[in-house]
Amino acid sequence: MQIFDTSLRDVKRLRPQKNGDERGWFSEVFNTRTFAAAGLPDRFVQDNQSFSQRGVLRGLHYQLLQPQGKLIRAISGHIWDVAVDLRPNSADFGKWAGFDLHGEDIEFLWIPQGFAHGFVVLSETANVLYKTTDFYYPAGERCVRWNDPTLGIAWPLEGIEEPLISAKDAKGSFLQDAELPASLDLHQTIA
Template identity: 50%
Template structure:
């Protein structure tokens, strides 16, 4: 892993998962950033991926989406927030990984401009921390509903520490509420 002059790359608790910080240029008018450059990204993470799909979601505060992954056509994801803030989480479900079974979480926001690189083989989700948030992600493969899986967001075997107030229940859809336990979820 190396950093380019345009990107700062910081490792996380999960093998091959990185916080990506593009350089932000500020002046009296505001700011400018190059949010993605394929050459700089490939050089910084020392691997080349082709991104084939961009997704954009809007969510209200305390919405929890995930923990999603695909058992076929696995997706690497480069994620970022363009409005608001989220607590972004990934769980390593790659049996041969030195960080198998571990999770990592980072606050991503429109203000901090940070992005998260989530390699294929991880379950991914996020919790919205602000009144609303807009979340963008680039994927390395297309969405495949026939191979989609969901790991339970609150499985004690994984032990994610979501920054959720004790008196608040997350806003979730039926698919996410029916997430599989760590023991039941398919692994790679």
């Protein structure tokens, strides 16, 4: 597995090896030993999957209680995935990065706890799978507005008149008003 650093500390792109022939291909997409050796989490407790149509924008979600690290992959379709560092003691606090994820690429994005996460669907439809390091706890979930001018995220919305957003996400906080995750030990959030 190839692991690539990104412009945000602790956010990683992972590309499993793909072996193929005339029959198709095979790829080992998760192995606890490989992840542990790379300093990544090797224990995930929940898998989530979403199906969305073009123009759906989900996020920017994060958790105050039971924070979740997320391992994200587009199973089919094309999404533009965003991570925003909300860790108050991070040098990258308030910075964001966007990543193209395509179903045919078998590429993952690792986003540690303490980050907000969201994505927009750029293909006709997309299936997104993500593994989490802790269980979903609705009372601990928070949302920062996808269009917060302080963040200035350059969402690639060409050809999308208006993104489709849930009522809950439309009520998200602006970063300046958001409840932030407690100070985290940054060395613990990598693993």
